[in-house]
Amino acid sequence: MIKHGRLMRAALLAAPLLAFAIAPGAAMAGEPAVQSATPSAGQVPVEYHKLANGLKVVISPDHSVPTTTIGVYYGIGFRIEPRNRTGFAHLFEHMMFQGSQNLGKAEFIGLVNKNGGVLNGSTRFDFTNYFEVVPSNTTETFLWAEADRMKGLDITQANLANQQAVVKNEVKVNVLNQPYGGFPWLDLPQLANTNWYNAHNFYGDLKEIDAATLEDVQAFFKQYYAPNNAVLVIAGDVDPAEVMGWVNTYFGAIPAAPKIERPDVSEPRQTEEKRKEKIDPLAPQPAVAWAYHVPPKGTPELAAFRLIDLLLIQGKDSRFSQVLVNRKGYSDSVDGGINWPLGDAYDYNGPMLWSGMMIHGPDVSDDQIITDIDGIVKDLQTNLVSPAELTRAKTKARSALYDTLGNGNRVGLVNLLACFALFDDDPGRINMLEKEIDQVTPELIRKTAREYLRPTNRTIIDLKPGNAAAETAK
Structure with missing residues (x-):
């Protein structure tokens, strides 16, 4: 009987798409949130708003711990990344930590660390997410920081080349040079599915990762990293009205992108093993x-x-x-x-x-x-x-x-x-x-x-x- 650690292997399998692991209706902004009633026992408090630019905002106050968890989820995952650019969604996840208008390279990470928080980002089938858990008295600071990189990244050839090398190294370490690398989490979808969007190598072919250009990155950011393709969640020791004031201040002026035309990702009924x-x-x-x-x-x-x-x-x-x-x-x-x-x-x-x-x-x-x-x-x-x-x-x-x-x-x-x-x-x-x-x-x-x-x-x-x-x- 082979011995192997379930938790260790599960962590290994999930790790490749993690870039960092450091230390019914909606209301327009300014209107009462539809889902804002006092929850009954055992219910999660939920306030739901939408800004004029399409950003969805969810607030869940919880005063049991003096921290705030902020999550920004973008509606782009490896399922619908560009053809001939496999691994691109994951590559771009890395680019989001390379600096923005007011925060230089790695300064976002440093800001979280200096405040005693933790952060992470990951690429999944249908979204890419970024989150940080920080002291609640720094909530405004990190809403500003997330808005700063939603407004625009420091997309340079040097940063792109650096992160292409990082991602290629991940592929080599976690798949190509690892026992059971890619098995079965990369292998099964490619065999079981027939639609390219569900069946391609979402970790990325090394040649296609190399082929990504600065223009590709800029176009990808403009299309998918926009407020009308994102959800901002603030959960923790916060006052919802105060939070919405900050959200309007920092996110409200970010322009929406043209509506995204989603590809058909449906699968036919499988009839043969x-x-x-x-x-x-x-x-x-x-x-x-x-x-x-x-x-x-x-x-x-x-x-x-x-x-x-x-x-x-x-x-x-x-x-x-x-x-x-x-x-x-x-x-x-x-x-x-x-x-x-x-x-x-x-x-x-x-x-x-x-x-x-x-x-x-x-x-x-x-x-x-x-x-x-x-x-x-x-x-x-x-x-x-x-x-x-x-x-x-x-x-x-x-x-x-x-x-x-x-x-x-x-x-x-x-x-x-x-x-x-x-x-x-x-x-x-x-x-x-x-x-x-x-x-x-x-x-x-x-x-x-x-x-x-x-x-x-x-x-x-x-x-x-x-x-x-x-x-x-x-």
Whole structure:
């Protein structure tokens, strides 16, 4: 049985798209916010405004900790980056730290550090985000700083060349020269999807990263890094009226960009299983990964699939862990999830996969593992999940939600508020998530499993260690 750290590997897989890890309606600005009523117990307070330039602003006051978490989310991720410029969205994330009109190179980071805060940025399927957690008495300062780089970056050839080198080095370190590099988080979407926007190498081909020009960067910034393609979230120890005054002062005059024409990112229904073999010369053990297309966003079936994820793969009490790990001893863990490992079941806006993987010993074949998975899935498709097991899954779902909403740094809270505003124009949906969990029935779980856990809706990648593959070929 191969030993490998679940948390360590999950962190490694998520790290490539992180640039830094340092220490229902809306109101126009000046009008009462639609979602501003005093929340009931357990509800997240949400104020939602829009500026005249299209900037969406979400404020969630919380005076339990004297800090503020500020998040700026732009509606551009690697899914819709330019053709022949794979990795461009991630490259541009790096450019956002290269200086702006009033803050020179790395001065934004220095400003956060000097005030005892932390910051980060990441590129995901459908957004690029930047956030900082800072003392609440510096809230105005960092709203000014975020507005300064939204107004304009210091886009120079030297800065571009520097960050091209940084990103290429990330690709080499985290994918090309790493055991299981890109497996399966880069590999599965490229095989399972047919639409280029969902199926290209979003970390970037080295030649295409090199091909990016200064003009490309300037055009990308002008098109996507505009207030009408962004959400600003302020959560923490703040006064909403005061915050809106600062937001109007610093962001209000930034001009909107022309409306973005979004490409068609839809995927056809998969009707045949896809399977391929990958040779990894650095991998010490074989591995297998699988993926299924999940139901469309906003459907009861997707709510059911979130619970299916908990039933099958999340936690040591999950069915996959009980059978594949505890009973069969194939590995010490099974990893996976919806939008795994780059996000969660809420922070995307297009077709998505539910995927999983196991690194295992050479004494078991991938076919045997897949056969066992089919047996577990077949039971879910045939029999209604028991009340006790469904209750346990719902409890796990609520617990994960409470952990996200109650975390002291508020980063998870900001992420949900920003994504619901950016994608659904409804940050108040955050207070409906528990209801969505409660409404899932055993019958809906069985119906969803039958349609979306079909073998013909599945993609499989068999990873073979290079040395073992070479021996087999002799």
